[in-house]
Amino acid sequence: MYALMVLLIHYRVIPAYPEGAFEDGEVATVRILYALVSHMVSFFAVAYLASYLTENLRRTGRELELRRDDLAQLRELNDNIIDSxxxxxxxxxxxxxxxxxxxxxxxxxxxxxxxxxxxxxxxxxxxxxxxxxxxxxxxxxxxxxxxxxxxxxxxxxxxxxxxxxxxxxxxxxxxxxxxxxxxxLTEIRALEEEVALKKRMAALGEMAAGVAHELRNPLASMSGSVQVLKRDLRLRGEAGDLMDIVVKESKRLDQIIRDFLLFAKPGRFQAENADLVAILRETLSLLENSEERRANHRVVTQFSPASIPVTVDVNRMKQVFWNLAKNALKAMPDGGTLTVRAADAIEGQVAVTFVDTGMGMSEQDIASNFQPFHGSFASGTGLGLAIVYRIIEEHGGRIKVKSRPGAGTEVALYLPRSAVTGQPAEERRWTGS
Ligand SMILES: Nc1ncnc2c1ncn2[C@@H]1O[C@H](COP(=O)(O)OP(=O)(O)OP(=O)(O)O)[C@@H](O)[C@H]1O
Ligand SMILES: [Mg+2]
Known part of the structure; x- marks a missing residue:
């Protein structure tokens, strides 16, 4: 702008000094004053323009900085999202x-x-x-x-x-x-396979239960007839022994079918208020007359407190205790001690523990012994623990097994005092160690 002003004066677009009749002495003074004023005006105009432009530049710089920050934040957000x-x-x-x-x-x-x-x-x-x-x-x-x-x-x-x-x-x-x-998708595929297997097993179980049910009636008539024959014929010697075998085995067969039906078709779940200690005492007194009970077996009970009120299906609980106590005695063919404990555990739960000093089992065996028809006891069908598992699940409880070959077994049951659902919880698992 300043240069433009100088150029304009040079080419006399703007007069170099004002026209007029001045005395000789005055001409030089007026010229100097005129030049001074015009240069000062130009100078201030340039200064104003420069400061205006600087301010504008600063504002643009600030905005650019803000935009750059926004962009960095956006990029960080994008990276975070992609990484999350x-x-x-x-x-x-x-x-x-x-x-x-x-x-x-x-x-x-x-x-x-x-x-x-x-x-x-x-x-x-x-x-x-x-x-x-x-x-x-x-x-x-x-x-x-x-x-x-x-x-x-x-x-x-x-x-x-x-x-x-x-x-x-x-x-x-x-x-x-x-x-x-x-x-x-590894877990999802495993779950899908598990569900498919469960469906197949359920269908198979249903069919097996139907067959078992159908077998019961002819078996009952055969068993009844044989017993009448045994009484009437009064066979002696080898014939008598053979007749005894038929009677004993038909009873065993009946027991197997009954156990299986109990497992496959358990019937209606009936929860009632009861004393857990009383149920345990009653079951253990029945154990006194069982064929597994030997003179060299010692049974110790530790119940604290002496009465534990619970809401459970009493008959099913008796089956659980009966199966566990019988297993413990079967695991100690040469004698030993069965300790049964019941206690108030934490968070509204009760704990019942069966500890024996018997043959124990390996970690792998613990896992398979809860499956139906698995087991090593000579006298048994391998249904006891499967029934126990099912009943404890129905009560919303947990089973924990600690065992080592030759070092005895501890089976601990944790039951909610009254949180009874009657529904098997699929996701719950027993744990072994
Ligand atoms: N307390 C225990 N100590 C050692 N092994 C045990 C014990 N309890 C169970 N087992 C093992 O687990 C297997 C399965 O037990 P489960 O009660 O299901 O069947 P079982 O006793 O053989 O037959 P059932 O109970 O149907 O008469 C047993 O055969 C045995 O090998
Ligand atoms: Mg058993």
Whole structure:
């Protein structure tokens, strides 16, 4: 502006000094004053303009800074979101070279994100080259391509992964490569298989219960007839022994069918208020006359307090105690001590424990012995613990077994005082150690 003013004066667009009739002496003074004033005006105009521009520049700078902060925050938020999602996320170019991996991708594959970014997707997924061609040709036909994969991760875990692949594009729509989103479906698949197995087992159980039920009537008539024959014929010697075997075995068969039906079709759950200690005492007194009871067996009871009020299905609880006490005696064929404890445990629970000094079992055997028809006792069908498990589940309780071969067994039951559901809780499991 200042330069413009000088130029304008030079080319006399603006007069160098005011026209008029001045005395010779006055001309020089007026000229100087005129030049001084005009230069000062220009100078201040320039100064004003400069300060205005500086202020504008400063404001723009501040705004730019704020925008930069916003952008950084947004980028951080994006990174956080991508890292927080539980799904693995990998991006790659068209040749499969990985360009980005989020935290979940690193966790699922068992490789650090930095390591992933140096590799090819084909290698990371343990596949061959045609795998990439298949994905690319699928993406030419459709927007998304889904597939599932058995995957051995870098830490040696066998996983089952579910993938969705789509095209990674620039904002303008230009394709850059591929984006792989994947989840670890191992647990879900295991659960699905478990549910399918349970369904099959339930159908099988239903059928077996039907057959067992049908067997009971003919068995009862055969057993009754044999007993009448035995009484009437009064056989002696070998014939008498054979007749005894028939009677004994038909009784055993009846007991097996009864136990099985108890397990498979337990009947209506009837909860009532009762004293847990009284139920235990009654069951243990029946044990005195059982065939498993030997003279060298000692039974010790420790009940504290002396009476524990509970709401349970009394008959079912008796079955539980009967089965556990009988097992303990069977585990001590050469004698030993059975200690039965009942106590108020924490958080509204009661604890009943059967401890024996018998043969014990291995950790693997504990797991299988709760399955129906599993076991090592010579006299037994292997249904006792399966029934115990079912009844304790129906009461919303837990079973904990501690045992070692040759070192005795402790079976602890934890029951809610009155939280009775009558429904087996599928997710609850007994625990063994
Ligand atoms: N207290 C124990 N000590 C050692 N082993 C045990 C004990 N309780 C159970 N077992 C093992 O678990 C198996 C299964 O027990 P379960 O009560 O289900 O069947 P069982 O006693 O053989 O037959 P059932 O009870 O139907 O007459 C037993 O055969 C035995 O091998
Ligand atoms: Mg048993």
């Amino acid at each position: 999602i539980n799904s693995g996320l990998l991006t790659s170019d068209w040749e499969g070279a990985i360009t980005f991996a989020n935290r979940a991708a690193a966790e699922i594959t068992g490789r650090p994100a930095g390591d992933l970014a140096r590799r090819n997707i084909v290698e990371v997924l343990g596949q061959e080259r045609p795998f990439l061609w298949r994905i690319r040709s699928a993406l030419e036909r459709e927007k998304r391509f889904r597939f599932e994969l058995d995957y051995a991760d870098a830490r040696g875990r066998d996983l089952f992964l579910g993938f969705t692949v789509s095209i990674l594009r620039e904002r303008s729509g230009v394709p850059l490569g591929m984006i792989f989103i994947f989840q670890d």
